[in-house]
Amino acid sequence: xxxxxxxxxxxxxxxSLLTVLIVRRSFQSAQNQPxxxxxxxxxxxxxxxxxxRAGVLVDANTEALRLCSEIPTNRFDWEALxxxxxxxxxxxxxxxxxxxxxxxxxxRSSNPNDASTVTLDQWNDVARVIIAPDGTPDFIRRTSILxxxxxxxxxxxxxxxxxxxxxxxxxxxxxxxxLGHSADSTQLFDTSGMRPDDPSRxxxxxxxxxxxxxxxxxxxxxxxxxxxxxxxxxDAEVSAQDARRSxxxxxxxxxxxxxxxxxxxxxxxxxxxxxxxxxELTGLTPDxxxxxxxxxxxxxQLREHHVAPLRNTHTSWHIQNEEMLQQALDGTYDExxxxxxxxxxxxxxRPHPDGALVVLMxxxxxxxxxxxxxxxxxxxxxSVLDTIEKSLILxxxxxxxxxxxxxxxxxxxxxxxNCFAEFTFRDALRHxxxxxxxxxxxxxxxxxxxxxxxxxxxxxxxxxxTGETITLEVSPVVGGATLVSFLExxxxxxxQPAAN
Numbered sequence: 001x002x003x004x005x006x007x008x009x010x011x012x013x014x015x016s017l018l019t020v021l022i023v024r025r026s027f028q029s030a031q032n033q034p035x036x037x038x039x040x041x042x043x044x045x046x047x048x049x050x051x052x053r054a055g056v057l058v059d060a061n062t063e064a065l066r067l068c069s070e071i072p073t074n075r076f077d078w079e080a081l082x083x084x085x086x087x088x089x090x091x092x093x094x095x096x097x098x099x100x101x102x103x104x105x106x107x108r109s110s111n112p113n114d115a116s117t118v119t120l121d122q123w124n125d126v127a128r129v130i131i132a133p134d135g136t137p138d139f140i141r142r143t144s145i146l147x148x149x150x151x152x153x154x155x156x157x158x159x160x161x162x163x164x165x166x167x168x169x170x171x172x173x174x175x176x177x178x179l180g181h182s183a184d185s186t187q188l189f190d191t192s193g194m195r196p197d198d199p200s201r202x203x204x205x206x207x208x209x210x211x212x213x214x215x216x217x218x219x220x221x222x223x224x225x226x227x228x229x230x231x232x233x234x235d236a237e238v239s240a241q242d243a244r245r246s247x248x249x250x251x252x253x254x255x256x257x258x259x260x261x262x263x264x265x266x267x268x269x270x271x272x273x274x275x276x277x278x279x280e281l282t283g284l285t286p287d288x289x290x291x292x293x294x295x296x297x298x299x300x301q302l303r304e305h306h307v308a309p310l311r312n313t314h315t316s317w318h319i320q321n322e323e324m325l326q327q328a329l330d331g332t333y334d335e336x337x338x339x340x341x342x343x344x345x346x347x348x349x350r351p352h353p354d355g356a357l358v359v360l361m362x363x364x365x366x367x368x369x370x371x372x373x374x375x376x377x378x379x380x381x382x383s384v385l386d387t388i389e390k391s392l393i394l395x396x397x398x399x400x401x402x403x404x405x406x407x408x409x410x411x412x413x414x415x416x417x418n419c420f421a422e423f424t425f426r427d428a429l430r431h432x433x434x435x436x437x438x439x440x441x442x443x444x445x446x447x448x449x450x451x452x453x454x455x456x457x458x459x460x461x462x463x464x465x466t467g468e469t470i471t472l473e474v475s476p477v478v479g480g481a482t483l484v485s486f487l488e489x490x491x492x493x494x495x496q497p498a499a500n
Contacts, residue, residue, distance in 0.1 A: 048131040052078055055096045067131070081129065089118050098122035109134075155188070155216070155231040158223065163192055166226070180208035189218060191229055196222035202234055248273075260362045267355030269295040269325075281345070281361050282307050295357070296321050307345070309337045324349065328357055336364070344368045390487050397480035399425035399450050411486060425449050437463045441472065448474050449482045461489075 048067050051059035055078040068076045078096045085092045089107045102123040109116050119130040149156055155172035159165050165186035176185045189203050206213040215238040216231040255262055261278035265271055270292045279286050283305045299321050302308040327333035328349025337345040346362045385405035394403040401416050401423040409415050416423035441460045455476040462470045468488050475483045
């Protein structure tokens with residue numbers, strides 16, 4: 001009995017000693033480990049490890065494979081990894097390759113708030129890439145994000161599904177105070193009809209006394225069961241739109257009074273602006289023009305309404321429109337359209353800012369009629385002058401040729417109309433002197449033609465080298481012009497040679 005009791009005591013002591021020894025060794029082993037090794041495993045972020053050979057992925061750990069599965073590509077190679085990492089690590093090389101026998105490079109994220117790194121170990125055609133994510137605890141990250149949102153310069157607020165504002169940032173509260181609202185007011189923006197993922201909308205917030213107002217662009221984003229609203233100031237944008245709208249209205253009112261038809265096409269060749277004169281000249285209805293027809297449809301309608309002239313049948317109408325468009329963009333399109341109805345249009349195309357195009361149509365029928373009538377009368381006057389036997393030539397006050405008749409051309413064997421340069425009085429005077437004997441008449445004639453002091457009728461007699469006697473007459477004409485006429489008064493006297 002005593003022996004059994006002694007054996008029990010010995011075994012109890014040995015067990016106690018063994019337990020103390022195990023605990024001591026465990027404590028010493030833990031003290032010898034580095035600090036990061038003693039941290040709980042679940043707090044250490046997973047590291048992605050890749051192994052490439054000649055740009056081809058040959059091995060990857062579990063975290064690396066997870067990263068590969070998140071990238072929409074059929075083949076995950078070095079180029080795919082570069083696309084993923086270049087946004088955070090701009091210095092990550094686009095192609096694999098070591099500049100030395102072995103390169104070891106550590107890259108840090110370009111975002112100062114992101115502590116993630118990429119270790120790039122390369123030798124020969126092998127490269128090991130290790131991606132160590134940011135180990136910052138989530139609560140610290142969330143705190144910094146909330147702090148950034150609260151200090152953002154633009155209003156941000158959170159609304160529950162029931163429409164209750166549960167959070168506002170500093171800019172929201174400052175805006176409310178500036179508009180005269182209380183510190184706890186949450187009724188600055190009426191976003192009850194706005195849902196997440198809806199297009200951004202403009203809101204006008206007005207002070208309580210109605211003296212101030214501000215415009216904001218508001219965007220709604222889903223945040224779990226709640227909705228986050230982000231507002232950006234839009235006063236400058238609204239002012240610019242108002243100024244543009246006012247300018248367009250003034251522009252439209254101004255051009256509405258013009259008799260010239262105007263059509264402005266934007267960079268997509270859609271009709272964005274026209275004036276009433278365009279509809280009156282072309283016969284195109286305002287409904288058609290208001291539907292933002294394109295340039296080619298516009299010309300097609302002109303052709304159907306017999307406003308555009310018939311073109312060369314060997315060239316398609318579409319190709320002709322392309323040529324007109326190119327000339328208009330170059331600023332060289334200017335044509336006169338003479339229609340079978342007797343109407344004549346002057347059509348021009350000019351480039352406009354931002355790739356736009358302006359087409360102008362002007363009814364020049366009256367001007368063309370006046371020009372044609374003037375040309376017809378001028379031709380009749382030339383015909384009448386050609387029937388006169390007296391040689392006539394008319395000079396302007398500056399000595400430039402205005403008219404001459406057939407008798408002049410035959411007498412002086414000269415046709416001023418065929419001269420390369422503009423024919424003047426001094427050109428005619430030089431020719432007269434060559435065909436006539438020397439005389440003091442030329443100086444007097446020059447003073448009467450080129451001077452406005454003496455405007456009386458004047459005549460003199462000249463003798464040509466061939467022996468004919470010519471009567472020179474100078475007559476003033478309305479407008480400061482001078483009419484010079486020549487009339488042969490005696491046949492040439494042929495001198496017989498003397499007898500030996």
